[in-house]
Amino acid sequence: MSDFPTPATDRPEHCENALLTVDLSALRQNWRLLADFSNGAECSGMLKANAYGLGLEPVMRALLAEGCRTFFVATAAEGERARAVSETAAIYVLEGLPPDCGELIARARLIPVLGSLEEIAEWAPSGLDAAVQLDTGMNRMGLPLEQTLGAASAIRPRLVMSHFVTSQTPNDPLNERQIAALAAARAAFPGIPASLCNSSGIFLPHKPLLELTRPGYALFGGNPTPRGPNPMKPVVRLRARILATRDIAAGETVGYDATWTATRPTKLATVGVGYADGVPVGASTAPGKPPAEALVGGRRCPLVGRVSMDFIVLDVTEAPPGAARRGEWVELLGDEIGVDELATRSRTIGYEILTRLGPRYARRYV
Incomplete structure (x- = not known):
C-alpha cells in the first residue's frame, strides 16, 4: 500500500498518518550548484530555524560531507547544536551578542555577527572572532553606515556583511544601491572578506558574489529565481494517509x-494532517484563489473546506479507481507540487511552509 520504507521511529509504519522525507542527496546537489554559481566565492550553508525546518544536525552533516565549511545560525542555542556536529566548522550567529551570552558564545567557539557599537564594545576586548553586519537598506539589523568608521576603529572582524532587501527582483534599483553602499563601507575594513548574497542574490546579473555567499532557501528546494524556472532540486516530500472517505450530495x-458547498455528487477523503502539522490555514477554500491540491494516485485533487487542526479534506471524485481508499497515501509536497506552489495557493511564502513542517510527522532522511 505504501512505497515508503519503515520510518525512523519506534512505531510501525502502518501507525503513521504522515511521513516527511528529506532527500539529503538533493540537498547536497543543490549546495554544489550554488557553490558553482558562486564562481570562486566560498559557499556557506544557512542552518537557522532548525535548517529551515528540516533538521539542523542531518542537514549540517550532509553539507559537511559535500565540502561546506561555513555555517550560519540564528541563535546561540542553534550554534551550540551546530558545534556538537563539527569541532572545526566556522559557525556565525546572526542574532549577534545577546546580553549576558558572551561566555556561552565564546565557550562554543561561535562567531557573533555584531550589528551595533554596543555589541562591538562588549565583544572587542575578548579578541575573539566576530563579523560586522552593516545596514545597507534593510533597516532591521546591522550597523548604520555612518557608524562604520567607529566600528573599524574598535574591531578587526573576520567578515563584513550585509543583506539584500529585494534580490528576488533583479531589476530593482535598490540592489545596485546596496551593492554600492557595501563596497564603499567595506573600504574601512581593508583586507577583510565580505558577504552580501543570499540565495536569490547569487543569481543576480550584477554578480555581487564577493568572498562568501549565504544561501538558505534554495538549498532546501525553494526557487531563488521566482520569475523563472526553479534551478533547484526538490528536497522535501510530504505524504499523508487517507483516514476516511464518504460520498455527499450536491448542496452539502x-x-x-460551511465554507465550501458541493455543486455535484462528490467523493471526499479526510487526510490526517492540519495546521498543527504546518499545513497553512491559508490553504483553505476561499473565493478568488486556486485551491491547494494533493496528488491522489498521481491525479491532482483539490482541498475543500477549511484546514483544521488535525485534518484536511480533499475532493477525490476524479481520483483514479482505488487510489482514494482508507489507508492510502496522498502527496502534498514532492516533485510535482513544490513548496513554492503550495505557498502561492496558501497565500503565504515557501519559507513559512518549510519552517512550519510539524513535529508530528515521522521523518526520514534518505
Missing part, C-alpha cells in the same frame, strides 16, 4: 463554518 457542505 464541508468543514468548519
Whole structure:
C-alpha cells in the first residue's frame, strides 16, 4: 500500500498518518550548484530555524560531507547544536551578542555577527572572532553606515556583511544601491572578506558574489529565481494517509463554518494532517484563489473546506479507481507540487511552509 520504507521511529509504519522525507542527496546537489554559481566565492550553508525546518544536525552533516565549511545560525542555542556536529566548522550567529551570552558564545567557539557599537564594545576586548553586519537598506539589523568608521576603529572582524532587501527582483534599483553602499563601507575594513548574497542574490546579473555567499532557501528546494524556472532540486516530500472517505450530495457542505458547498455528487477523503502539522490555514477554500491540491494516485485533487487542526479534506471524485481508499497515501509536497506552489495557493511564502513542517510527522532522511 505504501512505497515508503519503515520510518525512523519506534512505531510501525502502518501507525503513521504522515511521513516527511528529506532527500539529503538533493540537498547536497543543490549546495554544489550554488557553490558553482558562486564562481570562486566560498559557499556557506544557512542552518537557522532548525535548517529551515528540516533538521539542523542531518542537514549540517550532509553539507559537511559535500565540502561546506561555513555555517550560519540564528541563535546561540542553534550554534551550540551546530558545534556538537563539527569541532572545526566556522559557525556565525546572526542574532549577534545577546546580553549576558558572551561566555556561552565564546565557550562554543561561535562567531557573533555584531550589528551595533554596543555589541562591538562588549565583544572587542575578548579578541575573539566576530563579523560586522552593516545596514545597507534593510533597516532591521546591522550597523548604520555612518557608524562604520567607529566600528573599524574598535574591531578587526573576520567578515563584513550585509543583506539584500529585494534580490528576488533583479531589476530593482535598490540592489545596485546596496551593492554600492557595501563596497564603499567595506573600504574601512581593508583586507577583510565580505558577504552580501543570499540565495536569490547569487543569481543576480550584477554578480555581487564577493568572498562568501549565504544561501538558505534554495538549498532546501525553494526557487531563488521566482520569475523563472526553479534551478533547484526538490528536497522535501510530504505524504499523508487517507483516514476516511464518504460520498455527499450536491448542496452539502464541508468543514468548519460551511465554507465550501458541493455543486455535484462528490467523493471526499479526510487526510490526517492540519495546521498543527504546518499545513497553512491559508490553504483553505476561499473565493478568488486556486485551491491547494494533493496528488491522489498521481491525479491532482483539490482541498475543500477549511484546514483544521488535525485534518484536511480533499475532493477525490476524479481520483483514479482505488487510489482514494482508507489507508492510502496522498502527496502534498514532492516533485510535482513544490513548496513554492503550495505557498502561492496558501497565500503565504515557501519559507513559512518549510519552517512550519510539524513535529508530528515521522521523518526520514534518505
